[in-house]
Amino acid sequence: MGFIVIFLGILALIALIAVFYVVGQYNSLVALRNRFKNAFAQIDVQLKRRYDLIPNLVETAKGYLKHERETLEAVIAARNVASNANTKAAQNPGDATAMKALGGAESALAGTLGRLFAVSEAYPDLKANQEMMQLMEELTSTENKVSFARQAYNDSVMVYNTARETFPTNIIANTFNFTAAESFVIDKPEEKEAPKVQF
């Protein structure tokens, strides 16, 4: 009789510990997932600010760069593509296709912006324009903030992915469908840095 009670007790304890473990791991996965999703919100804020700045920049530059319509249009087009990609990524941060699309669009945008800045080198009036200088300054600062927020996001994605892949948490992750998150990489290394212009 005592045996049955002991047996029951041990069974109960094991079951209890197992349940607690699963619940605990599940909760920590949810917390980690929330963390990287929230980290993306930081990037989102800065990217949006940048997308708002670019039309102003182009508008200001238009008056001076009469013969560079193509460059300006390319910037606007790249900005629109990136903005759309960002909206998609913000709906589901960490989703592989959305993040890759955003990374591609961002590096394309950085490329066109770089070209715009290179072109504007030839126009001293534009370089001296007060508004232009201010916009450039703000753009660079935003660019820095994006890369800072991107680092925070990628760090938390890495923590989440590591937790997701480690045994035995990976069993729980697979059972409850915690998919791998994609980090935010801007493709070409030479364009990764903020477009720098020497006035």
Added chain:
Amino acid sequence: MDFFQRQETARKHTRLLEVYFALAVASIVVMVYAVVVICLAYYQHHMAMRHFGFEETDLAGLVWNPKLFVLVAAGTILFIFCGSAFKTMQLSGGGSVVAEMLGGRPVDANTSDPDERKLLNVVEEMAIASGTPVPHVYVLEEERGINAFAAGHSTSDMVVCATRGCLKSLTRDELQGVIGHEFSHILNGDMRLNLRLMGLVFGILCLALFGRLLMSLRGSSSRDRSPFPAIGILLLAVGSIGVFFAKLIKSAISRQREFLADASAVQFTRNPEGLACALKKVGGRGSRLEDPNAEDASHLFFANGMAESFAGMFSTHPPLEERIRALEPNWDGKFIAPDFREEDEADARRRQAFAPPVMEPGRPVRAPGLGDLLGGRAMGPAMMPMTAAAAGVLLSAGAPTQRHLDYAADLRNNLPPALQAAAREPMSAVALVYALLLGKVDALRTSQLEQLQKQAAPGITDEITRLLPEVMNLDSRARLPLAALAMTALRRLSEPQYDEFSKNIDYIIQSDQQLELFEYALQKIVLRQLEPNFRPAKRTVVQYYVLKPLVPACGVLLSALAYAGQTEAAAIENAFRQGALKLNLPDLQLSAPADCTLPKIDLALGDLNQGAPQIKKLLLYACAETVAADGVIKEEEAELLRAIADTLDCPIPPMVSL
């Protein structure tokens, strides 16, 4: 009642809670035993006795079997203990664990949602006014009822969380009342009690869950005579009785804390209408929570989160009518149905999405002249006569008043907008803290910046250079509040970024090779508040109940304060003596300056933090006495005192008294 007394009451309640809990566990053990005996009796009736080793059907022996009782008691207690330990461990992550459990989403420091902005501003003002760090702010996006809660173990891991319904339906004054209520839970020491309660009660709840689990085993095992389902049903019954007890405990303790929190909220805001209106709106709209986990945390909330049951016996909050009448004795009994614009809400969100962050218009300032003070005319109120000031500092510990709140609002509104914006954005916030710490001498600053260029994230130095001119012009009393505002953004750093941040702060402080108390205070406040976000929280355990072992530490602290406030040897000695007398230690010797270096002070504060609350109280009085010895509290001294108080977990409001 002062801050320390209220904390003491909270501690008494915790002890009461433990007694209740022990009683509940004891009765559960008895009941589980009864269940087991009934099962066995049933078995013996049906099956051969030899299966169980009983030689005779002795009813008395069956009913009272000490061996069996010990086994059952040990099993049950172990079970409940495991459950409680699990939950307590889970909750040791602090308030954010609770908020995330309920589906909360952290509010961005640079949010563009006007409602969230309003909430953040109200919380920031309240934090500056009460001298606590700005807590983590969460929103329960899916909840439409009007409710809010605060959770955490100490001021450094606390969380304030409001439902979306709360943000949508309440005006600023009402929201301030609600947040004031939550802050008084923080300052009254209720948060720790509440988390403790959650942990303990969960163990009891586990019993019911386990019963349910056993019941479900019926399907899998053979139909004949398996004892599991029967035991399961009975365990479930016992578990439910356990839950009954648990709820009773929870509500009994929670209900009386609510009245106190309401009263303190009115004391903070001096605006009973705000809180009363908020309560009326709760009556009109409801405060029910949808999340299934809300039950667990129901006692944390501003208003009842669960449906009323059993004539309020289990309700964790006093009836709304009573609470409103306590604030507004001649209330006509009518609730307010708030207008809640579901339709425009989505529209507004969409419109806001592309708008720059909203700066809330400054609210009218009731206390005159404070804005001027910040503008540079740092005179008058900064100076305080000594004893009155020393007493005033301590009386206001943990009890901000409307004056403090106005001061805080005023202070915030008068901060340069660029710095305010910087405090809201993680990277700029990092740069801002660096800028606050940089040396005053140009050469030193240049070399510090060069070094930061190497070891900080790219772009940080540009940001520092951008912020530096404004930071240099900043009134010294706005510096710590500004750092406090930056806290919300700094919590968004990733772990490697935080490591880099704390390393760089260390570097900047070390690089000028001199003891500067402001730097130390800032480092202490910023890192101490951020630490629990990135590392598992260490809980401070009271180790000293008498002053004696702490005397050397007190000496170091008072000496350091005396050196900070005075320059002449006689004045230093005098200031130190004042503090020592307050401690009833007339023989205490002034330490040599070499013994008051930062690491020494740090060690002393670490020791003192392990003292009992009454010791901390006495010590803070002594510190205030030392600081006020010459009849003048300089801003630097005041902020340093505040940093010490903060390290000792006794938030004191900014010194605007007199």
